[in-house]
Amino acid sequence: MRSLKIVFLLVFITETTLASSIIDNPLGKLQVKNVLASCKDKSGATRADFETLRLRQIPETKSGKCLMECMFENAGIMKDGKFNRAGAVVVLTPALQGDLTKLGKLKQLGQTCEDELASKKYANCEGGRKVLECLARNGKKFGVGFVSVKKD
Numbered sequence: 001m002r003s004l005k006i007v008f009l010l011v012f013i014t015e016t017t018l019a020s021s022i023i024d025n026p027l028g029k030l031q032v033k034n035v036l037a038s039c040k041d042k043s044g045a046t047r048a049d050f051e052t053l054r055l056r057q058i059p060e061t062k063s064g065k066c067l068m069e070c071m072f073e074n075a076g077i078m079k080d081g082k083f084n085r086a087g088a089v090v091v092l093t094p095a096l097q098g099d100l101t102k103l104g105k106l107k108q109l110g111q112t113c114e115d116e117l118a119s120k121k122y123a124n125c126e127g128g129r130k131v132l133e134c135l136a137r138n139g140k141k142f143g144v145g146f147v148s149v150k151k152d
Helices: 002-013 026-043 047-054 062-075 085-096 100-117 126-142
Strands: none
Touching: 026 062, 047 062, 062 126, 085 100, 100 126
16 A cells, blocks of 8 residues: 555656556556546546646646545545645655655645645545645745646
8 A cells, every 4th residue: 555655646746657657566556557547437537637647737627636636535645535634744755765854844834735725625626636736836835846836
């Protein structure tokens, strides 16, 4: 399960084409494929939705938002449709490669998003979008990069 969480982290932090190609463990690849297939089916996500995520952009379509929310739920970044600060910190910590300064910043970022989102549950798959927007917008302040946030 740990490798599954790392893959979700890498999908959003790095520019990879196929998340499953990152994992060396065959069981991990199978878990990722199963979760991606399940989330694709649940959300009705299209190839374009996956491409949006691969390009590190926040989805605009409902199916893309639902795909992202499903992936966040499976990774532990969200729980019951709400931001899960503790889960997000656990999931994102491996990318810090033991850098304690960055870990402190990640914890501050998690607290900031928890305060901002106030454990709200959003309808129509907007929760995943709100979480990612918060992480992206506030991540810059803490030196943690995620995705591109459009300026409206």
